Ligand code: ADP
């Protein structure tokens with residue numbers, strides 16, 4: 700694989716006296732799909748949220764496609780970027796949440812065109828053409844004019860994915876994208892994610908779907924207590940984990 704797309708270099712973060720990320724080092728290659736697994740409270744969401752600077756890091760650095768996220772360096776100091784520049788960085792980093800976070804008063808189509816029109820300044824007609832294509836791609840050609848409340852959870856999550864894709868992100872971050880779904884709706888969302896992975900999008904996926912992680916992800920990072928305990932190919936992590944902590948976690952979720 701080519702140059703790293705996302706680099707975590709000695710990243711640490713705490714809330715008050717509690718360390719939630721402790722010296723995280725991780726490089727994610729362009730086109731790589733990596734899954735973050737680990738017990739509740741281990742720091743998976745926090746790690747994702749740091750990538751688009753929804754959380755501040757206290758030590759270390761995160762770069763996306765070579766660009767330092769959230770800060771600029773002045774000598775040895777890091778100054779936080781003004782909100783406008785953070786917003787520009789975020790525009791290239793898509794995020795898909797457990798609870799979809801769609802605009803409830805907007806149709807599927809309007810949800811997808813919102814950011815391209817208002818953040819990127821795309822002409823409405825062009826944004827609509829693009830959104831139409833994206834909604835077709837996630838299997839929602841017949842739901843363009845539907846409001847979120849008229850859609851199933853799986854359909855809402857696919858709208859959310861189309862909305863993220865509309866910004867042509869360099870990376871896509873998924874935080875438990877199927878955890879809020881009824882079991883029979885999980886597959887349709889995973890299928891969309893599988894096709895994005897096959898197309899070469901760089902993705903970080905927090906998930907409890909172990910079979911998806913095994914089949915689709917290039918690597919699995921197991922987190923516990925704010926640390927990446929081990930990280931490797933799915934066959935290594937699932938079949939011969941090096942650490943007792945990983946083995947113990949996997950025995951509970953399998
Ligand atoms: P995970 O996604 O792996 O369940 P999180 O990243 O959500 O873990 O949380 C990691 C730790 O940080 C947990 O102990 C959680 O309670 C704590 N935490 C998360 N967000 C906050 C916050 N805004 N303020 C204080 N503590 C937080």
Ligand code: MG
Pocket residue numbers: 743744745874
């Ligand atoms: Mg979480």
